[in-house]
Amino acid sequence: MAGIEITSLHMRYPDGTVAVEEVDLSVRDGELFVMLGPSGCGKTTTLRAVAGLERQTSGTIRIGDTPVDDLPPGERDIAMVFQFYALYPHLKARDNVAFPLRAEGLPEAEVRRRVEDAARMLQLGPLMGRRPQRLSGGEQQRVALARALVRRPRAFLMDEPLTNLDAEQRTDMRAEIKHLQRELGATMVYVTHDQVEAMSLGHRIAILNKGRVEQVGTPMEVYDRPASLFCAAFIGSPPMNLVDVEVADGALRGPGGIALPVPSGLPDGRPLVAGVRPEALEVTAPGTDGAVRGRVASVEALGDETIYVVECEGEHDVRVRMPPTARFAADAPVGVRHVGGPPPVYDRDTERLVA
């Protein structure tokens, strides 16, 4: 296994479209690294450049100690798993898994041994004699995983491998990928637009937007302190409440007078936005000390928790996450107040984290 270094990657297509503006990333050896972003943010293009399927306009990519910019995909010693599985439709599952080994020219006995190992690891036994069209989506993706790992590559690249699966299979496969990655100690670069997947899988997450890296950090780092307003809106479901605030009377004051604790090191004289997680707010009875008045606009009872959308005075909707024991009816007058430590604060103009 090996780490991956991406330096000043820039990618422009012949028709003038810029897919990647500038990306610098460093994936550690044995790490499950997630690239997260909306469609068109350049995450898949970056991954394909690492794979050698696209040639970058400028910048360098190293896998381990080797610069791979001039190597064709087959010589980079990496394996890739695709969103559409990409199992060769005219080959049985077994031959699909064996394909890269045969292409490498390994002796047939060795091929068979390694294919059996992979099949056992992914519990593919009875499926190995079938053709891809006779396998379900989840089964196809497991065969694709087996095909990736028989080669024992230096790194795995995963291009939204779970997107085409239904919800239940997705959860199973997520666990399976996580387990495999730990078992093999594999370096894995995982591309997804699903923030839940990113949070649950990644050792570290890179959030990409418009061809640039917005933030790199552990799941809890990007959740607790998103580096920009974009990240703040992208991570978390429901997303952060972004509240225009100003400093007054030793507190951050939002519309309707909601008070938030002031973080240290706030710059002076800048328009500010506070990012308040739904769980950092609390719905209370109206008139509670320190709460702003509001009205419950909608209630989403999810069983384990309830999401309240509260229309605060000053025509500002906030989302509040409450335990299921909280009972407030729709349209009921309520109060909303902040609980816990100071929230991350952003400069409204530069959209970057300032404190």
Added chain:
Amino acid sequence: MAGSLVARARPARSSPRSGPRGRVRKTVELALLAVLVVAMLFPVLWMLETSVKENRDVYAVPAKLVGFDLTLAHYRDVFVGPSGGASDLSVALLNSVVVAGASTILATVLGVPAAWAYSRFTLRAKKDQLFFILSTRFMPPVVVVIPIFLMYRTLGLIDSQLGLILIYTAFNVPFTIWMMKGFVDQVPSEYEDAAMLDGHTRFQAFRRITLPLLLPGIAATAVFALIFSWNEFVYAIFLTSSREVRTAPPAIAGLIGGTTVDWGLVAASACVFAVPVLVFAYLVRKHLVAGVTLGAVRR
């Protein structure tokens, strides 16, 4: 909800067909179709009959639809000349096989990789290039036959099989590129990506993975290209003249126009001319259907 609505609507829609009104309607439909079939197939039937009639029955007034003497003499005349040996028509048929076959193969060999490239790669002004390629088919062939004739005279390609093969290829390549591009678009490029990561070059990935998946499309496209080359008349009559080079369409047309017309021979040669394309289309019919319906189903 939507599913149950559809399920309820379906028997309601098909119920008129099972009632007495449905039977009447079905009978009327069948009768109409039968009339159409007779009208459409009568010329073919007439051609088949004429090809096996004695000459005196061919010219009989009133025409004999049934009760004539059968003969295969016309078919013999298609292949065997008056003094024994190969007839002019049999040479023309062979020329047609060579010219149509070679131009179809050439158009496929050139067009399929081109279609693959247009489908897979980002190229500058790709749409304009594709439009330009298609635009060569906008014009009826007869418009450009004079300039082509002059060019061919300079190049010494007049009255040669190579000349016909090249011009038919030129007409079939744009068609092949456009039709094949549709088929290549249907094959996910991830197959090739995967094969390349598995150690193949891009071209090996195309040859070993994509090409086998394209075979139905290639078969369908080749049939259309073959039919075009096989039936082509205008260039053949302008660019060739000698017995050794002339293809079947002008040769058969040449049978009409003397003082007397041997309609039996015309009909027999037309029947023989129709057979190869029918046989070819029959052989690849599975691919043809698969090719025509490819992409109709969401993958």
